[in-house]
Amino acid sequence: MIIAIDGPAGSGKSTVARMVATHLEFYYLDTGAMYRALTVAAASRGIALEDEAALAELARTLPIEFGYTTGEALPSQVVIDGEDVTRAIRLPETDAGVSVVARQPGVRAALVAQQRALAAQHDTVVEGRDIGTVVFPDAGLKVFLTADPKVRAFRRIQQNEERDPAGEQDRRGAYEALIARDEADSSRQHSPLKAAGDARTLDTTDLALDEVIDRILAWARVARLHHQEGALQ
Numbered sequence: 001m002i003i004a005i006d007g008p009a010g011s012g013k014s015t016v017a018r019m020v021a022t023h024l025e026f027y028y029l030d031t032g033a034m035y036r037a038l039t040v041a042a043a044s045r046g047i048a049l050e051d052e053a054a055l056a057e058l059a060r061t062l063p064i065e066f067g068y069t070t071g072e073a074l075p076s077q078v079v080i081d082g083e084d085v086t087r088a089i090r091l092p093e094t095d096a097g098v099s100v101v102a103r104q105p106g107v108r109a110a111l112v113a114q115q116r117a118l119a120a121q122h123d124t125v126v127e128g129r130d131i132g133t134v135v136f137p138d139a140g141l142k143v144f145l146t147a148d149p150k151v152r153a154f155r156r157i158q159q160n161e162e163r164d165p166a167g168e169q170d171r172r173g174a175y176e177a178l179i180a181r182d183e184a185d186s187s188r189q190h191s192p193l194k195a196a197g198d199a200r201t202l203d204t205t206d207l208a209l210d211e212v213i214d215r216i217l218a219w220a221r222v223a224r225l226h227h228q229e230g231a232l233q
């Protein structure tokens, strides 16, 4: 069964998707990390972020791998064409370029094909922007997470601090970058960020993490029963 978790930056997708996957013993696929890895690979090869043909070719040919730490079900490392980009994909310059890369249909076609191939083999929690609408329209459960933009920016700043406690952050800049990326992702022509008609929308602004997880796990239990019934028919 596929569980699709979509939503804007800082809505809690990654944390929630990982925890739900751990609880249910599902695999986990972070599709945003794939667009980010491609952005880093393009920059290090001197490819312009607008060059759709070259980017689509990279997306079709460069292998993206997720590294697993022994004993852990969840990937901790992202590697593209043998280069470990785990840190680089979270840098502000990658944040700034990724939406440009992700809006190009040739890029999306190549990465969506990989996402379908990766997740088709296992029960998987897949997180992104278009998972419930385009990548897995038949997902057993679709969740769309939202939250107030200021709360989302605050969460992202906290995450950055956890990743790099010594780093200086431009908080205002982080907020503005997040709003700009939302706008770019929601208004693009191909596969824009939006809730699928049959998604369950959850506003996490005033919810604690464990409340969000409990709610999704309850939905997942019901979805799993339906999925198993479907398999019997």
Ligand code: CDP
Binding pocket: 007, 008, 009, 010, 011, 013, 014, 031, 032, 033, 035, 036, 098, 099, 100, 102, 103, 127, 128, 129, 130, 131, 181, 185
């Ligand atoms: O973690 P955060 O929510 O900030 O972003 P992400 O999930 O890592 O995704 C980074 C960017 O990749 C997004 O801003 C989108 O431009 C793009 N993306 C997409 O277009 N489609 C997806 N399924 C996932 C990400």
